[in-house]
Amino acid sequence: MKKFVNDVESLLAESLQGMAAAHGDLLALHLDPLYVTRKVLSKSKVALISGGGAGHEPLHCGLIGKGMLDAACPGQVFTSPTPDQMMAAAAAVDSGKGVLFIVKNYAGDIMNFQMAAEMMQTPCATVLVNDDVAVERSTHGTGRRGVAGTLIVEKLVGAAAEFGASLDQCKVLGDRVNSRTASMGVAFTSCTVPAAGRATFDIADNEMEFGVGIHGEPGRRRGPVRPAQELVDELMAAILGDLKPKAGSQVLLHVNGFGGTPLIELYLLYHNAAQLLEKQGIKVVRSLVGNYTTALEMAGASLTVTLMDDEMTSLWDAPVHTAALRW
Amino acid sequence: MKKFVNDVESLLAESLQGMAAAHGDLLALHLDPLYVTRKVLSKSKVALISGGGAGHEPLHCGLIGKGMLDAACPGQVFTSPTPDQMMAAAAAVDSGKGVLFIVKNYAGDIMNFQMAAEMMQTPCATVLVNDDVAVERSTHGTGRRGVAGTLIVEKLVGAAAEFGASLDQCKVLGDRVNSRTASMGVAFTSCTVPAAGRATFDIADNEMEFGVGIHGEPGRRRGPVRPAQELVDELMAAILGDLKPKAGSQVLLHVNGFGGTPLIELYLLYHNAAQLLEKQGIKVVRSLVGNYTTALEMAGASLTVTLMDDEMTSLWDAPVHTAALRW
Numbered sequence: 251m252k253k254f255v256n257d258v259e260s261l262l263a264e265s266l267q268g269m270a271a272a273h274g275d276l277l278a279l280h281l282d283p284l285y286v287t288r289k290v291l292s293k294s295k296v297a298l299i300s301g302g303g304a305g306h307e308p309l310h311c312g313l314i315g316k317g318m319l320d321a322a323c324p325g326q327v328f329t330s331p332t333p334d335q336m337m338a339a340a341a342a343v344d345s346g347k348g349v350l351f352i353v354k355n356y357a358g359d360i361m362n363f364q365m366a367a368e369m370m371q372t373p374c375a376t377v378l379v380n381d382d383v384a385v386e387r388s389t390h391g392t393g394r395r396g397v398a399g400t401l402i403v404e405k406l407v408g409a410a411a412e413f414g415a416s417l418d419q420c421k422v423l424g425d426r427v428n429s430r431t432a433s434m435g436v437a438f439t440s441c442t443v444p445a446a447g448r449a450t451f452d453i454a455d456n457e458m459e460f461g462v463g464i465h466g467e468p469g470r471r472r473g474p475v476r477p478a479q480e481l482v483d484e485l486m487a488a489i490l491g492d493l494k495p496k497a498g499s500q501v502l503l504h505v506n507g508f509g510g511t512p513l514i515e516l517y518l519l520y521h522n523a524a525q526l527l528e529k530q531g532i533k534v535v536r537s538l539v540g541n542y543t544t545a546l547e548m549a550g551a552s553l554t555v556t557l558m559d560d561e562m563t564s565l566w567d568a569p570v571h572t573a574a575l576r577w
Numbered sequence: 578m579k580k581f582v583n584d585v586e587s588l589l590a591e592s593l594q595g596m597a598a599a600h601g602d603l604l605a606l607h608l609d610p611l612y613v614t615r616k617v618l619s620k621s622k623v624a625l626i627s628g629g630g631a632g633h634e635p636l637h638c639g640l641i642g643k644g645m646l647d648a649a650c651p652g653q654v655f656t657s658p659t660p661d662q663m664m665a666a667a668a669a670v671d672s673g674k675g676v677l678f679i680v681k682n683y684a685g686d687i688m689n690f691q692m693a694a695e696m697m698q699t700p701c702a703t704v705l706v707n708d709d710v711a712v713e714r715s716t717h718g719t720g721r722r723g724v725a726g727t728l729i730v731e732k733l734v735g736a737a738a739e740f741g742a743s744l745d746q747c748k749v750l751g752d753r754v755n756s757r758t759a760s761m762g763v764a765f766t767s768c769t770v771p772a773a774g775r776a777t778f779d780i781a782d783n784e785m786e787f788g789v790g791i792h793g794e795p796g797r798r799r800g801p802v803r804p805a806q807e808l809v810d811e812l813m814a815a816i817l818g819d820l821k822p823k824a825g826s827q828v829l830l831h832v833n834g835f836g837g838t839p840l841i842e843l844y845l846l847y848h849n850a851a852q853l854l855e856k857q858g859i860k861v862v863r864s865l866v867g868n869y870t871t872a873l874e875m876a877g878a879s880l881t882v883t884l885m886d887d888e889m890t891s892l893w894d895a896p897v898h899t900a901a902l903r904w
Binding site (some may be wrong): 251252253254255256257261262264265266267268269271272304305307308312317325438439455456475478479481508510511512513514515516517518519520521522524534535538539541544546547549551572576577 | 579580584592595596631632637643654684746783785804806836838839842850864865866871874876878903
């Protein structure tokens with residue numbers, strides 16, 4: 251296994267210590283139980299908490315800070331965090347306005363966030379993100395998977411919470427953003443979970459997994475690698491088939507790398523996807539291109555489209571100061 | 578070859594069109610000859626221009642904007658840009674205060690930037706970056722290679738130029754930052770130049786290239802993969818042996834991913850490297866962790882240390898608004 255690691259057992263803690271040190275003005279790391287909060291806690295707003303298995307960095311810890319999350323609970327690589335982490339994080343960041351959990355739709359994450367919610371004394375709501383249109387049933391969860399659209403939910407709800415939205419308003423907004431967001435991806439290679447020490451799946455030198463999940467879950471089919479424009483056309487057909495945008499719709503287009511695909515290719519995908527949308531009379535009003543919701547070192551990428559309105563666009567534009575997203 | 582590409586010939590142009598569209602507020606793309614400038618040109622400052630082969634994204638086009646570069650000239654992947662690109666870029670962004678070329682130390686880049694400088698009518702100076710301490714002689718150039726330290730030079734000189742420094746002052750500062758910056762990296766895998774269609778070098782499943790260049794050039798030696806802390810110790814010994822910092826020195830520590838290594842590992846490297854520096858009485862006052870000077874999809878990373886002083890630290894902190902670096 252070719253990784254920068256000293257001991258598989260200590261990888262996550264060492265990495266989080268590095269992240270907290272590199273962003274000492276932004277992040278505070280708590281080791282037992284394991285969670286990360288903003289360095290300066292907000293005194294009066296709905297507390298936004300996300301979490302999930304590590305290996306998707308910068309999601310979620312890189313999205314902690316003003317305008318996005320208040321805390322995140324990382325599990326081991328591709329492994330759900332536990333309720334004690336979520337309860338400790340909630341206790342640390344709750345300022346009396348309630349706690350909103352933003353949870354990707356995987357069985358383990360849902361179960362543990364739900365257990366935490368049931369044990370907490372404070373008002374609490376949950377937004378489930380399930381933006382992956384590749385398959386209706388995932389090997390890792392129930393129904394559609396939560397993938398790169400999670401960042402869009404966290405950004406828009408994060409801005410609303412910062413502006414003083416109530417817990418109910420944040421919950422309604424989060425559900426609405428999720429329902430207006432659809433994603434789908436393709437992988438050229440697998441990835442290696444450090445504790446497993448071998449690739450999650452085997453794939454031939456000329457093959458790709460179309461509709462892959464962010465843990466290497468199977469997609470719609472395995473097939474030969476094809477030109478980028480054909481992949482974009484097919485991914486976008488699935489995404490737009492789900493969202494059914496009207497002509498003249500305004501959208502955010504997010505090209506997300508899975509970790510092992512260089513930026514030169516991600517920008518090419520953006521070019522191909524944006525042109526396709528414009529040809530269909532859909533206006534790309536905002537964009538994000540880069541490695542945000544990764545699957546360790548997997549080569550591949552996903553496209554995400556969110557149907558925007560003026561409120562959502564102004565929430566997207568609102569200031570954000572995190573390790574991975576800042577404006 | 579597993580890449581998101583339609584036609585190898587059009588990859589660079591399609592990618593740059595995507596980048597310019599995704600950052601329409603920041604970048605203006607000129608296709609013939611090929612160069613990228615700020616969307617809003619500065620009217621009265623030294624013009625900073627860099628360039629080099631593509632495949633290192635976000636370097637250099639992702640570093641165009643207020644507080645950094647005025648323009649960049651991309652060549653094809655790992656191929657030098659040509660003098661006509663540099664002259665056209667210079668003509669576009671020269672505001673009468675002179676032009677500074679920031680050039681990585683490779684024979685082709687040096688020759689072409691020098692030809693452009695000789696043909697230009699405007700005052701012009703060049704800062705050569707050669708921060709790679711791995712090898713004295715490179716297969717791609719003359720002497721030490723320019724690698725991830727280039728970003729540090731571009732950031733600090735970019736800030737100074739924005740504050741009104743003269744061409745001479747920018748040149749002196751650039752040379753000084755370069756002389757106080759040292760880098761070295763290690764690769765676990767090779768990368769595939771699209772036009773070649775096969776890996777630049779072969780490497781066994783348990784081997785790494787220690788001291789690798791950002792085009793896959795050989796380093797100091799090939800050997801078995803070792804724990805991260807041992808790699809950090811050896812990289813840092815070479816870097817500090819070059820810089821010879823005094824106890825109490827203040828440094829910027831930059832962990833740069835080559836493209837195929839996930840953030841979870843880069844932050845672990847940062848943790849190991851920052852702890853080593855602190856143990857030696859060297860204070861890490863600023864940091865940068867991420868994929869900035871990449872080698873396509875190569876798995877691996879480099880460490881860069883810059884000896885800082887108060888002026889350099891305040892130049893680092895100065896506002897920057899580019900696609901890849903923003904604060």
